[in-house]
Amino acid sequence: MKKLLLLVAVLSLNGCALFDAYNMATYDSAEYALVNKIRTQSELSINECKNSMKSQINFIDMHYASIELRNFSQYLPNNNDVYKLSGNLVDLTKQGVEAYDKGSTVSEIFCKFKLQQINRSAETAQKAIGNKPR
Amino acid sequence: MTLEEIQNSYKEVTELYQAGQISKEEYVNLLKGFEVEKAVLDNAEELELKEQLNELINAAITIAGAAV
Numbered sequence: 001m002k003k004l005l006l007l008v009a010v011l012s013l014n015g016c017a018l019f020d021a022y023n024m025a026t027y028d029s030a031e032y033a034l035v036n037k038i039r040t041q042s043e044l045s046i047n048e049c050k051n052s053m054k055s056q057i058n059f060i061d062m063h064y065a066s067i068e069l070r071n072f073s074q075y076l077p078n079n080n081d082v083y084k085l086s087g088n089l090v091d092l093t094k095q096g097v098e099a100y101d102k103g104s105t106v107s108e109i110f111c112k113f114k115l116q117q118i119n120r121s122a123e124t125a126q127k128a129i130g131n132k133p134r
Numbered sequence: 135m136t137l138e139e140i141q142n143s144y145k146e147v148t149e150l151y152q153a154g155q156i157s158k159e160e161y162v163n164l165l166k167g168f169e170v171e172k173a174v175l176d177n178a179e180e181l182e183l184k185e186q187l188n189e190l191i192n193a194a195i196t197i198a199g200a201a202v
Contacts, residue, residue, distance in 0.1 A: 082181070099163055
């Protein structure tokens, strides 16, 4: 009975949703490794927020990694969802880089909150990327 | 990450700004960050729904295959 209900639920969805879901890109370990790198670096960099110079380098590194993830995911077939998520990570890390680029002193509080934003987002993206079908 | 976590962080940042502990530029930058976080939540949810649907389709195919 449970299996029948499952089948009915699937058949009741529209064709496009079914097609998209059935053909979605499968799990990619390189994609997962890149998002994990961004998450880990944002977690560890919080300890260095007192040092502006180191923090600036940390933000640049995370920005490069997120661009790498975005470019990597872009032309994998049926992978638009990860491309959108990686674009979000590019935006967030860019905001961090820009704060340091302006030359004025960046506060330790700002550094910590921006890293928290990147960390939460990278973890959310990682969870979704890790659940892609094998 | 949940919407509640973003809201709590927003409240904390606003209090710090009102107390003069972060500059206006930093505050605006963080507000833009919260907007991006919300987009991350939406995009991740979309991907997760697709993953669940993919699982359902494959289960349905298995059932249909077994019935033949």
